[in-house]
Amino acid sequence: MSAMPPVFEDLLSRAQTLAKPGQRSVLGIVGAPASGKTTLAWGLAKALGTRAAVVGMDGFHLAQVELQRLGRVERKGAPDTFDAAGYVHLLRRLAEGRETVYAPEFRREIEEPIAGAVAVTPDVPLVITEGNYLLMQDDPWSGVKPILAESWFLAPDEPERIERLVSRHRRYGRSLVEARRRALGSDQRNADLIASTSDRADLVLENLPLVNFAI
Structure with a gap:
């Protein structure tokens, strides 16, 4: 295990207070695409071991066939595609x-999405859920925040986030032109919407370094 950065130690300490045996808490990590939500969530979960499980909002993407039926394929990732x-x-x-x-x-x-892929047993005290729209006030998304013990919003440097997003799209088969068009098009519209919900978070983490978070 690599040494933990000081900022990560602070966040881990905060998560540990939620991971109390005999009770269940849900921690929400929120941010735009490629803001580092998954990296942070899994970094915390690995450090907490059997005391934490990760459940991503992305598991509730509508299937491609349903997006085609609804005419929303090009808008995949928008709130109404989940x-x-x-x-x-x-x-x-x-x-x-x-x-x-x-x-x-x-x-x-x-x-x-793949159904039934993540088992969360009753003895796990902390569930970490990460996603884009956890703080939205529109129904049914508005039902998320009252469930969360805490919500953390990731606000990284925007040019860096966009470059990470472009790289992600390219890893999954898009050309550079296609990747940039997606990152600066529908992805950015979603990112702007997500940014408008940051004031509802319990903690806003700006320019959080992701190095060594996936310990």
Whole structure:
């Protein structure tokens, strides 16, 4: 295990206060695409070991066939391209902590969600959920925030975030032109919407360094 950066130690300490045996808390990590949500969530989970599980909002992407039926393929990633009501319902079950909950997981290599991919048992005290729209006030997204014990908003340097997003799109088969068009087009419209929800977070983390977070 590599040495933990001081900022990460502070965040880990804060997460540890939520991971109390015998109770269930849900921590929400929010931010625009490529802001570092997944990296931070898994860094915390690895450091906490059996005391934490990660459940991503992206597991509630609508399937490609449904997006085609609705005419929303080109807008994939927008708020109405998710099963938001299903996500809120699952978070409520997770917050109760009474039973093993099987959550879906999004697989970028196939651009589809996979049902029942993440098992969260009742003995796990902290569930970390990460996603874009956890702080939105529109229904049904508005049901998320009341479930969260804390919400952290990641606000990285914008040019750096966009470059990370372009690199991500290229890793999954898009050309440089296609990647930039997506990052600066529909992705950016979504990012602007997400940024407008930051004032609802319990903690806003600006220009958070991601080095060594995935310990």
